[in-house]
Structures are given as C-alpha cells and as structure tokens.
Amino acid sequence: MGQRTREHSPIIYTNRAACRDCYRCVRVCPVKAIRMRDGQAQVIEERCVYCGTCVRECPQKAKHVRDDTAWAEELLARGGKVAASVAPTYAAAFVPHERARLASALRRLGFSIIAETAVGAAVVAKLTKLFIQERGEGAYISSACPAVVRYVERYAPQSVPNLMPVVSPMIAHAHLLREQHKADAVVFIGPCIAKKFEAERREYENVVDCVITFEELRAWLDRAGISFNSLEESRFDEEAPAPARAFPVTGGQLYAADVPAEFLDGTVCAISGVEDLRESLTLVESGAHLVVEPLYCSGGCIGGPAMATDANLFERRIRVLEHVRSAARDNNRKAALPYDAETLRVETFRTKFSAAPVETTPVSEDAIRRALAKIGKLDPRDQLNCGACGYNSCRDKAIAVVRGLAQPEMCMPYMRFLAERRTDRIIETSPNGIVILDRDLRILAINPAFQKMFLCSEAVLGRPISYLTDAKPFEDVASGVSPRVERTTREIAYGRVFHQIVYGMPEDGQIVGIFVDITESTLTREKLTVLHEQALARSRELLDHQIRMAQDITRLLAENTARGEELVKNLIDIAVVEAPSNPSSSRE
Ligand code: SF4
Ligand code: SF4
Ligand code: SF4
Structure with missing residues (x-):
C-alpha cells in the first residue's frame, strides 16, 4: 500500500491544439523554462520550478496541470487507512459554510483520516527555531516552499547551504500521519503545483502518495455528486495549533516559530513573490546574518496557482487570520501539538538539499551577434528591447535563440518589418x-x-x-x-x-x-461583337433567301399542278372521243 506504481508524466503540459503562439507564458515565466518549438510553447521540465504562473496567465487556457484525482481514487479503492492532509490555505479557499463541511465531504469520498497539514507546520516551526538556536548567527533560508527550494537548487546553487535542512510541512505531516495514525497512504490537498513535484523527489519516496489541488478536489466532489449543502458540519480528526495555521501567509512561518521578536533589529525577512526572493538571495550571498522566510507565490501560499476561489488576496489573508484566531480561542489548541513532542524523532524531519544548477550552454559573443544580425538587430539603435518576444531584451532573446529555446521569428518588430517589406514588394511588382x-x-x-x-x-x-x-x-x-x-x-x-x-x-x-x-480584352470583345453582328446579318440574309426560294418553289409547284391537271383532263377527253363501241353491250 502506498507504493507508487504510476508512470511519471509531466506535471505541467501544453495543449498543442489550444496554444496560439502568443508568447505570454514565455514572458511571465520567471525562469524562462518555456521553449517555443514549431509554434508551440513547451515546458522544459529540468528548468521548471512549478510555480504555475504560466498556467494561470495563459489566455487560451492551453497550459494544464496534471490531474491526479484518478490516482487518489485508486488509493481509496485499494482500502486501508487513507489520510487527507489538507493545507491551511483551505481556510481561504472555502467560504465558512463549505469549510465547516469540508471534513464531511472528504469522509464521503472515502478518506479515513482528515487532518490539517498545519500540524506538520507546527513541527517544522519548532525544528526551525531549534536549528537557528543551535547554529547561532548566520544566513538561513526557510525550506517550507518547494518552489523556493527548487529555485535555489537550480538557479542560486551557491545558496543551497543556507537552506534550512528541515522538511516542508507537507512532508513532516505525512511522516506524522504514517507514524502516529498508522496511515497506509497520504493524499495532500492544497493550492500548490510545486507540491506535486516535491512529493516525487527521490528522497521523499513513499511519504506522500498523491497531491491534488483544491481545483481538482472541487471537480472531484462535483463528479461524485457531493454538495456542501447536503452535508452535516463536522470537525477534522486532527486540528493544528493556532500559530501554525498562519503558515500560508507571508511571515506566518516565523510567527509560528516565534521568531518575530527579532523583527525590529532587521534580522528576519519574510517575503513572497519571485522578485523579492531574488533580492533576498542577493542579501544571503552578501553574507548578511538573517533568517529569510520566502514563499514563491505573491502573498504566500494563499496566492497559490490552484486556490479555486475568486476571493482577492486581501480577503484570503483575512480568512486565514480569522482561522488562526478561531484556534486561539480554543484553549486546548492555543499552541499545543496534538502529539507528545518528546516522541518525535528529529531526524525524521531533517533533510538535505543539493545544488543542481540548470545547464547553461556557454554562448559566444559571435553567436549572439549572428542571432542579432539575423533579425536586423546588430546595431544597438535597432535593439528595441520591447519584450514582445517574451524576453526582456533583444540580447536575452538572441541568447535564447542560440540555446535553442527561442526562434528568430518570435521578434514582433522583425516580423512586422518582413511583412511590410513583403507588402511593398507585392505593390511594386503588381x-x-x-x-x-x-x-x-x-x-x-x-x-x-x-x-x-x-x-x-x-x-x-x-x-x-x-x-x-x-x-x-x-x-x-x-x-x-x-x-x-x-x-x-x-x-x-x-x-x-x-x-x-x-x-x-x-x-x-x-x-x-x-x-x-482591360484595354486589350475590351478591344477583343468589341471586335468579337462586330464579327458576331456581321455573322448574324449574313444568317438573316441567307434565311430570307431560303424563305424566298421556298415561296417560289411552292408557287411554281402550284402552277405546275394546275397545268398538269388540265393536261390530264384534255387527254381523257380525247380518249373518250376516240374509243370503239362497247362489245359487251352489243352481245345483249
Ligand atoms: S500563453 Fe503560452 S501556452 Fe498559452 S497560448 Fe500563449 S504561447 Fe500558448
Ligand atoms: S510553472 Fe512556472 S517555472 Fe514552470 S514553466 Fe510555468 S511559469 Fe515557468
Ligand atoms: S525588438 Fe524583438 S528581440 Fe528585441 S525585445 Fe522586442 S521582440 Fe524581443
């Protein structure tokens, strides 16, 4: 039970028929992990950090996330204890009426244990604090967000040693569910696409069996005909302490770990969004002593790509904080873990990260110049750096062309120039x-x-x-x-x-x-008309002539007939006069 048997298939893929070659995904992908080939935008798995930005931004809805619901259903069909680990963002993804019935809905689908992933977050927060206390001053990057970890490993490998060697709340919680609740399989449900990738990392084999998003869950409930309106309210089997529920908002992890005491001395840095992540990594590289809590999505996990809610970021944050307060009002859960912390083995929650920089083929200046020349951009004055191709500058685009990630014809001004030149040629030669x-x-x-x-x-x-x-x-x-x-x-x-x-x-x-x-054709037509009229006149003449002949013949025939009749009559008269007496009449 829990053993993976699926073939690996891409987590994010493009529907070739729907892609309209607009380069929007290339433009918005923060790590340029999309290659244009044959007019199609393909995600390059080795470069992708699974942030889901391209999925959210594609105007044609051509980018899709692998749907793992069938796998979750199969796990349930196998029997045994299947646990649902629900990300704390559920407080923002579902309105209160739905939230109160979410556990009932999951039970109706067949899950045996319904638990808040934030329980794992509480353990991570404890270990984070412990780790910082043990190590003392330094530069630390929280490893709770799998997209951040992937980004650091791939694009900032020099900062890998600064990643805290602590598993994410999802992995921590799955360990807890297996150890404390004897779960046979764990299905994580949340707003994050990068978690699908994290669950498939080799070091976490057989920890989380399946990751489905809130969007997938809503579709699953619809297909199963389960409506929140028809369900009773019920509680989760395992609920998290109040501070851990704050994990999905910016600064929530440091709040849960009780780190913000140092906030005023500037040694903690809670950020979200890729731009802030890049800047904070520059700080880390500079050797500053600080704790960075980065979440890849803007606003934190509540800005995750598969939240399945229309609520804006502000509303989502309010809902999560209200959820934190609701646990704080419950005296039993103010800060306590639902387990005896002494029984937890720290090493279960420790991990190691390794640098795995994206391979970047060295690109010579000559090759860049050739690529620029091909689209008429060798002269810096012609380099518009307009970004229409999806790259920030003509030079970046030329480098991508040399690396086989982009195609020359992605440059819009160049294509317009070609089109205009073609139009000019057509007009010139018309x-x-x-x-x-x-x-x-x-x-x-x-x-x-x-x-x-x-x-x-x-x-x-x-x-x-x-x-x-x-x-x-x-x-x-x-x-x-x-x-x-x-x-x-x-x-x-x-x-x-x-x-x-x-x-x-x-x-x-x-x-x-x-x-x-049309001079020639008009003249030809006029000549033809004259010829036609002449032919017509001749025909009429001939016809008249024939009619006249026919009339003459008729008249002559009539005359001849009358004359013939007269001649015959004369001959008969002569014959009667000259004939001998009738012999038969003499015998009588
Ligand atoms: S955003 Fe990307 S996948 Fe979507 S239509 Fe444009 S090029 Fe295609
Ligand atoms: S998921 Fe993010 S990193 Fe991956 S291709 Fe899309 S935008 Fe780029
Ligand atoms: S001019 Fe062309 S190559 Fe340069 S940024 Fe604009 S579209 Fe890209």
Missing part, C-alpha cells in the same frame, strides 16, 4: 496600377504599373488625383457617399480602358485606387 491618396485626395504613392498606365513619374506625388484622372470615385469614397466604388472607365487621354476599384482605409486616413488595364 501588374495593376495602384495609387494611394491622403484625405485631401493628394497623391501619396504610386507603383510602377500606375506610372506606366498614366504616363507619369513620382513627380506627381503631392498633386491632386484630378491632375491625372477623374476624381469623382475618390471624392465619393472620401466623403462617405460610398465605402467602395467599382466601375469600368475609358481614359481617352491615355488610350486605355480600366476596371477601377476605389476604397478607403479610414484608420490610416488614406484612399486607395486600383486600376486593372
């Missing part, structure tokens, strides 16, 4: 005459075909269009009488016939005229 006018119908631009058609040169630039041709269609478009005019016009002065299209570009305040030379 066989149709193109003229562009300003609002006052003065000529702004003409292409070579237009010059040839209207026997002019660029000397006409700035003159009114009426100087060359009938201005009426241009006036109609300019005055709004018609958005577009299309007609055939015969330009006697130039001996040409044009099919003319005129339309406006209101956003640019310009009017475009396109002239298609």
Whole structure:
C-alpha cells in the first residue's frame, strides 16, 4: 500500500491544439523554462520550478496541470487507512459554510483520516527555531516552499547551504500521519503545483502518495455528486495549533516559530513573490546574518496557482487570520501539538538539499551577434528591447535563440518589418496600377504599373488625383457617399480602358485606387461583337433567301399542278372521243 506504481508524466503540459503562439507564458515565466518549438510553447521540465504562473496567465487556457484525482481514487479503492492532509490555505479557499463541511465531504469520498497539514507546520516551526538556536548567527533560508527550494537548487546553487535542512510541512505531516495514525497512504490537498513535484523527489519516496489541488478536489466532489449543502458540519480528526495555521501567509512561518521578536533589529525577512526572493538571495550571498522566510507565490501560499476561489488576496489573508484566531480561542489548541513532542524523532524531519544548477550552454559573443544580425538587430539603435518576444531584451532573446529555446521569428518588430517589406514588394511588382491618396485626395504613392498606365513619374506625388484622372470615385469614397466604388472607365487621354476599384482605409486616413488595364480584352470583345453582328446579318440574309426560294418553289409547284391537271383532263377527253363501241353491250 502506498507504493507508487504510476508512470511519471509531466506535471505541467501544453495543449498543442489550444496554444496560439502568443508568447505570454514565455514572458511571465520567471525562469524562462518555456521553449517555443514549431509554434508551440513547451515546458522544459529540468528548468521548471512549478510555480504555475504560466498556467494561470495563459489566455487560451492551453497550459494544464496534471490531474491526479484518478490516482487518489485508486488509493481509496485499494482500502486501508487513507489520510487527507489538507493545507491551511483551505481556510481561504472555502467560504465558512463549505469549510465547516469540508471534513464531511472528504469522509464521503472515502478518506479515513482528515487532518490539517498545519500540524506538520507546527513541527517544522519548532525544528526551525531549534536549528537557528543551535547554529547561532548566520544566513538561513526557510525550506517550507518547494518552489523556493527548487529555485535555489537550480538557479542560486551557491545558496543551497543556507537552506534550512528541515522538511516542508507537507512532508513532516505525512511522516506524522504514517507514524502516529498508522496511515497506509497520504493524499495532500492544497493550492500548490510545486507540491506535486516535491512529493516525487527521490528522497521523499513513499511519504506522500498523491497531491491534488483544491481545483481538482472541487471537480472531484462535483463528479461524485457531493454538495456542501447536503452535508452535516463536522470537525477534522486532527486540528493544528493556532500559530501554525498562519503558515500560508507571508511571515506566518516565523510567527509560528516565534521568531518575530527579532523583527525590529532587521534580522528576519519574510517575503513572497519571485522578485523579492531574488533580492533576498542577493542579501544571503552578501553574507548578511538573517533568517529569510520566502514563499514563491505573491502573498504566500494563499496566492497559490490552484486556490479555486475568486476571493482577492486581501480577503484570503483575512480568512486565514480569522482561522488562526478561531484556534486561539480554543484553549486546548492555543499552541499545543496534538502529539507528545518528546516522541518525535528529529531526524525524521531533517533533510538535505543539493545544488543542481540548470545547464547553461556557454554562448559566444559571435553567436549572439549572428542571432542579432539575423533579425536586423546588430546595431544597438535597432535593439528595441520591447519584450514582445517574451524576453526582456533583444540580447536575452538572441541568447535564447542560440540555446535553442527561442526562434528568430518570435521578434514582433522583425516580423512586422518582413511583412511590410513583403507588402511593398507585392505593390511594386503588381501588374495593376495602384495609387494611394491622403484625405485631401493628394497623391501619396504610386507603383510602377500606375506610372506606366498614366504616363507619369513620382513627380506627381503631392498633386491632386484630378491632375491625372477623374476624381469623382475618390471624392465619393472620401466623403462617405460610398465605402467602395467599382466601375469600368475609358481614359481617352491615355488610350486605355480600366476596371477601377476605389476604397478607403479610414484608420490610416488614406484612399486607395486600383486600376486593372482591360484595354486589350475590351478591344477583343468589341471586335468579337462586330464579327458576331456581321455573322448574324449574313444568317438573316441567307434565311430570307431560303424563305424566298421556298415561296417560289411552292408557287411554281402550284402552277405546275394546275397545268398538269388540265393536261390530264384534255387527254381523257380525247380518249373518250376516240374509243370503239362497247362489245359487251352489243352481245345483249
Ligand atoms: S500563453 Fe503560452 S501556452 Fe498559452 S497560448 Fe500563449 S504561447 Fe500558448
Ligand atoms: S510553472 Fe512556472 S517555472 Fe514552470 S514553466 Fe510555468 S511559469 Fe515557468
Ligand atoms: S525588438 Fe524583438 S528581440 Fe528585441 S525585445 Fe522586442 S521582440 Fe524581443
């Protein structure tokens, strides 16, 4: 039970069909762990710190977090004691009505033990204080946030020795649930994506079996048809002491460890957000004596990427602090752990971190220059450093191109330049005459075909269009009488016939005229019409002739018939006169 049997699959991935190649994720990723390839944004696992910023910021919802609910369901289906370790942010993620029924909902799903992860946080706070007291002055970085640990290991390896060798509240609590409650499996539920990664670290094998987010939990409850409205209120099986519930807000860990006494002498530094993290690491590197409590997400864990609530950061903080106060009002839980602290083995909660710097291929100045030259940015005056590609400067982008993380065409100004150049070429080489006018119908631009058609040169630039041709269609478009005019016009002065299209570009305040030379086809058509008419006249003539012939023949036939009849009649008369007497009549 609890043994992992799953294949590893990426924690954050991109839906290729949904990605629209907008570079927003590249821009917002604080460690540039996203590579653009074939127009798709791919997360580079070795570089990712699992902060979830790209998931939250993708406008197309193309970035997804692996859903581990099926794995949690399988753990429950196997039977045994499955514990739910619920992050203290649940106080902010659920409204009071839901919060009071959350334990019932989890029991309905099949969990045997429902416990607050903040119990583990209380142990971590104790060990943190103990560690600092033992070691004395120095620079310490809290290791409670897995995204911070990953960041330090990957991007600030020189500060790894300053990470406190204490496990996170999630890991501490899972150990407690296994040891004290004899849990067979532990499912952590919280707002954090980095915890999915932390649970899979080799050193924590078989400690936390599965991590699901609050978003996944809400979807699971929906699928299971479990509504908070239909549940009774119930308490968690294990609740945390008041101060430990403050862990998910900035400064909460030091508060729980009772460190803020030194606040005024400036030796503690509770920060959240990646920018502050970077700055605090600079302080650590400088050799300052201080305790840094960094949480990667802005505002602390309450700003986690999978909080599944619409409440703003301020409201979330208020809810967590109220949750702290509610435990403080409960005399039994003011500061006490639900276990006898003496029975806890300190070494269970100690850990070791190792530097694992991201491999950075050395990039030569020559290669950077070549990459800059490719997008026309070799000259520093052309380096706009606009950030549209997702990188802060053209140089950073060039380095990313050399490293295979970015592609030259991610530079928007360069692509626009290419598009404009392509458009210019199309206009230049068009066989149709193109003229562009300003609002006052003065000529702004003409292409070579237009010059040839209207026997002019660029000397006409700035003159009114009426100087060359009938201005009426241009006036109609300019005055709004018609958005577009299309007609055939015969330009006697130039001996040409044009099919003319005129339309406006209101956003640019310009009017475009396109002239298609149809002189040849018009002449051919006219010739054909003449030939056709001639053929028609001949046919009519022939027909008339044939009709006349037919009439003549008819008349002659009629005459011949009458004459024939007369001749036959005469012959009969002659025959009757000359015939002998009838023999039969003589025998009678
Ligand atoms: S933010 Fe990234 S994943 Fe989302 S659409 Fe833009 S490029 Fe694609
Ligand atoms: S999760 Fe964070 S570190 Fe990873 S790719 Fe997204 S923004 Fe970058
Ligand atoms: S000019 Fe191009 S390469 Fe430079 S920052 Fe802007 S988009 Fe990136």
